Amino acid sequence: MSKNQKSDFKNPNTSIPAWRQLRWNLILFFVLLAVLPVTIAITVILVQASQQATDQVTDQLESIAELKRGQIVRWLEASQGVLTLFLADRNRVDQFVNFVVFSSPEAESVARQTLNNVLGEAVKAQPLFEEFFVYNTKGEILAASNPIQLGKIVTRQPYFSRSLKEPYVQPPYYALGTADLAMFITQPLVDQRKQIVGVLAGRLNLNTLGQIMTDRTGLSNSGETYLVSLESHYLVTPSRFESEGYIPTRAYYSEGINRVLLGEDGAGTYPGYREPPVNVIGAYRWIPQLQVGLLAEVEEAEALAPYTQARNVSAGIALVAVLVAVGIGFYSATRIARPITALTQVATQITNGNLEQRAEIAERNEIGLLATAFNTMTSQLRELIGSLEDRVTARTERLEIVATLGERLSAILKVEELLTEVVNQIKDRFNYYHAHIYLLDDTGQNLVVAEGVGEAGAVMKAKGHSIPLNAPTSLVARAARTGEIVTVDNVRQAEDWLPNPLLPNTYSEMAVPIVLEGQVVGVLDVQQDRVAGLDEADANLLRSLVNQVAVAIRNARLFDEVETALAEAYAAQARYTEQSWEKAKIVTRQGQYHYVQPHAPTLTEAQTQALAAAKVQALQQHRSLTLTPNGNNSEVTAVVSPIILRQVPIGSLQICSSSPDQVWTEDDLEIVEVITQELARVAENLRLFEETRERASYEQTVRQITDKLRAAPDLDTLLETAARELGQRLGVRHTVLELGLKTGPLVANAQNGQGSGSGEVL
Numbered sequence: 001m002s003k004n005q006k007s008d009f010k011n012p013n014t015s016i017p018a019w020r021q022l023r024w025n026l027i028l029f030f031v032l033l034a035v036l037p038v039t040i041a042i043t044v045i046l047v048q049a050s051q052q053a054t055d056q057v058t059d060q061l062e063s064i065a066e067l068k069r070g071q072i073v074r075w076l077e078a079s080q081g082v083l084t085l086f087l088a089d090r091n092r093v094d095q096f097v098n099f100v101v102f103s104s105p106e107a108e109s110v111a112r113q114t115l116n117n118v119l120g121e122a123v124k125a126q127p128l129f130e131e132f133f134v135y136n137t138k139g140e141i142l143a144a145s146n147p148i149q150l151g152k153i154v155t156r157q158p159y160f161s162r163s164l165k166e167p168y169v170q171p172p173y174y175a176l177g178t179a180d181l182a183m184f185i186t187q188p189l190v191d192q193r194k195q196i197v198g199v200l201a202g203r204l205n206l207n208t209l210g211q212i213m214t215d216r217t218g219l220s221n222s223g224e225t226y227l228v229s230l231e232s233h234y235l236v237t238p239s240r241f242e243s244e245g246y247i248p249t250r251a252y253y254s255e256g257i258n259r260v261l262l263g264e265d266g267a268g269t270y271p272g273y274r275e276p277p278v279n280v281i282g283a284y285r286w287i288p289q290l291q292v293g294l295l296a297e298v299e300e301a302e303a304l305a306p307y308t309q310a311r312n313v314s315a316g317i318a319l320v321a322v323l324v325a326v327g328i329g330f331y332s333a334t335r336i337a338r339p340i341t342a343l344t345q346v347a348t349q350i351t352n353g354n355l356e357q358r359a360e361i362a363e364r365n366e367i368g369l370l371a372t373a374f375n376t377m378t379s380q381l382r383e384l385i386g387s388l389e390d391r392v393t394a395r396t397e398r399l400e401i402v403a404t405l406g407e408r409l410s411a412i413l414k415v416e417e418l419l420t421e422v423v424n425q426i427k428d429r430f431n432y433y434h435a436h437i438y439l440l441d442d443t444g445q446n447l448v449v450a451e452g453v454g455e456a457g458a459v460m461k462a463k464g465h466s467i468p469l470n471a472p473t474s475l476v477a478r479a480a481r482t483g484e485i486v487t488v489d490n491v492r493q494a495e496d497w498l499p500n501p502l503l504p505n506t507y508s509e510m511a512v513p514i515v516l517e518g519q520v521v522g523v524l525d526v527q528q529d530r531v532a533g534l535d536e537a538d539a540n541l542l543r544s545l546v547n548q549v550a551v552a553i554r555n556a557r558l559f560d561e562v563e564t565a566l567a568e569a570y571a572a573q574a575r576y577t578e579q580s581w582e583k584a585k586i587v588t589r590q591g592q593y594h595y596v597q598p599h600a601p602t603l604t605e606a607q608t609q610a611l612a613a614a615k616v617q618a619l620q621q622h623r624s625l626t627l628t629p630n631g632n633n634s635e636v637t638a639v640v641s642p643i644i645l646r647q648v649p650i651g652s653l654q655i656c657s658s659s660p661d662q663v664w665t666e667d668d669l670e671i672v673e674v675i676t677q678e679l680a681r682v683a684e685n686l687r688l689f690e691e692t693r694e695r696a697s698y699e700q701t702v703r704q705i706t707d708k709l710r711a712a713p714d715l716d717t718l719l720e721t722a723a724r725e726l727g728q729r730l731g732v733r734h735t736v737l738e739l740g741l742k743t744g745p746l747v748a749n750a751q752n753g754q755g756s757g758s759g760e761v762l
Contacts, residue, residue, distance in 0.1 A: 027330055035325060062267055080169070166188065171231070213225050230293070233257065235248040272297060433503075487534055607656070615654065
């Protein structure tokens with residue numbers, strides 16, 4: 001290559017960051033190859049170990065939760081059994097019922113003391129209840145193991161309303177105004193009539209519940225079990241971290257608490273209720289009898305400590321493997337990358353335009369083969385660049401021609417002119433042997449030559465040369481049927497080629513369908529006088545061109561349709577104007593007015609005839625005429641101007657001068673033209689006004705007669721009114737109206753408007 005050619009190339013930036021260099025990528029590859037399998041194996045093992053450790057802790061916590069829930073349920077059942085056993089003695093029940101129902105003031109103190117003693121003994125006999133008391137349906141405590149409770153009203157207690165209906169276990173709650181946790185079991189007192197007259201209530205000893213939950217059997221150092229109440233999210237049993245401010249009488253939230261209070265049983269890892277949150281592994285169980293959730297939790301860090309230690313050891317092993325892999329990778333990568341780096345430097349020189357460079361690499365492996373192929377490619381590149389610029393220039397010229405043709409075609413609005421321009425430009429600009437365009441006929445069954453170049457095209461167009469759409473031996477028909485470009489490099493060897501005697505030198509042919517809005521409307525057929533004279537570049541070029549031709553055809557057809565529609569509209573408007581003025585009735589001076597200046601001479605017969613002939617000519621030509629004796633040997637000096645309304649002459653204006661030397665200037669003629677135009681417009685407005693007024697009068701007449709007909713009280717009056725009104729409105733002397741199908745003279749059957757269904761007005 002010459003120095004000038006070398007200067008056309010830009011010197012690329014050959015500086016590659018270290019992280020993109022082959023050597024370092026190979027080092028990274030060796031590291032990954034050594035470390036990745038180990039890392040994956042260790043990761044899988046650690047994940048499995050973590051999952052197993054988590055599952056083991058979860059199973060242990062679930063066992064603890066189930067165990068404690070069972071203890072709580074048995075404690076509750078035992079408490080209910082104590083109350084049921086206490087009331088199993090019917091005499092005792094009757095004693096309580098009689099006291100509640102029949103106690104009198106005189107015997108009340110003795111009976112109450114007796115019952116108080118019974119209740120007190122019952123409390124001492126078992127450890128599950130702290131006190132018993134009896135209240136009536138009004139909520140007043142009548143007897144109690146603790147005398148302090150006597151006389152108190154329990155209607156505001158949460159268990160009161162339910163206790164009057166059925167045996168009821170009141171879930172733990174914090175009494176109003178105190179921080180004391182309370183839980184009650186109630187049993188209704190029923191008389192002989194099976195009616196509830198009072199309630200026996202027992203307040204449970206919650207120390208037992210606390211002992212169950214604070215038992216740390218099976219829990220690690222950070223483990224705890226606790227109960228949370230559905231009401232207000234308060235703790236029912238003390239928190240292990242109560243000394244840190246986590247008191248029972250405050251709301252606590254965590255994923256486990258929220259789920260268990262929704263009635264769910266389960267386990268998982270989630271942030272605990274402490275702040276800041278500490279991840280815990282927990283198991284939770286819902287206890288519906290107490291409306292509380294039971295949770296057993298342990299800190300995740302403590303539970304997974306063995307896993308953490310194994311993970312740290314594995315990380316150390318992986319680090320050692322990385323260091324070893326780096327050493328091996330560095331050596332191997334340098335040995336592999338050295339010839340590739342040399343080849344890269346040669347490629348950089350070639351990129352800069354020095355195509356004489358060769359890669360001198362002695363390795364007898366794939367890299368050596370690559371260097372040989374690279375040298376071969378460089379030689380071919382030297383040959384290719386020599387012809388590349390010419391090919392690019394030719395393609396650019398073709399694209400410019402297509403763009404220019406598109407602009408010219410878009411400006412042509414006549415279909416025939418458009419098609420003529422297309423075929424001639426295609427043949428001349430692209431040096432084709434022949435080009436012509438087929439369009440589908442109105443039936444859509446035949447392709448008819450619409451335009452072609454040269455004598456052959458003119459002959460085919462004049463003869464109406466056509467090809468059936470279903471013709472089996474036609475490239476044009478095949479392109480129209482399939483909607484695809486059909487190209488044949490040698491038509492003499494094509495089975496479906498239809499030879500044309502007018503084009504004997506055709507050897508290659510391309511048929512390009514013209515598609516408009518998804519439908520094939522025609523085919524552009526181009527031919528060359530040499531084998532394989534049309535290639536893919538021609539196909540792309542002609543495809544782009546026919547798309548523009550399709551749009552241009554649509555625009556031209558639309559323009560023709562618009563012109564036709566406008567012509568029809570103008571013709572209809574002209575007919576309407578002409579018919580309207582023929583029907584117009586101009587009364588004053590029969591539509592004429594003749595103004596004569598005082599002392600002006602009267603027109604002679606010859607002058608009148610000259611004006612009449614000029615009037616006919618002006619109306620036919622739709623333009624003003626000037627008559628002068630000197631100019632056109634006229635008998636009169638005058639201006640005759642047609643009065644034109646919407647291209648239709650509706651009258652004329654004749655101006656005659658008494659002086660034969662009168663000169664009509666451009667200003668005079670312009671004044672006449674403006675006046676006639678304004679006269680036509682105003683006359684049309686007056687005609688329309690008169691037409692509207694007549695129509696209004698007609699409508700008024702019809703309405704008046706109709707109103708009178710509707711006011712008729714009977715048929716005779718109706719007929720009389722109709723005949724009289726029509727006669728008066730139409731100005732006729734004799735009007736006869738008859739209803740029915742009688743035959744014979746009408747007047748003979750009507751006497752002064754009397755008779756069945758007939759009337760007469762004279």
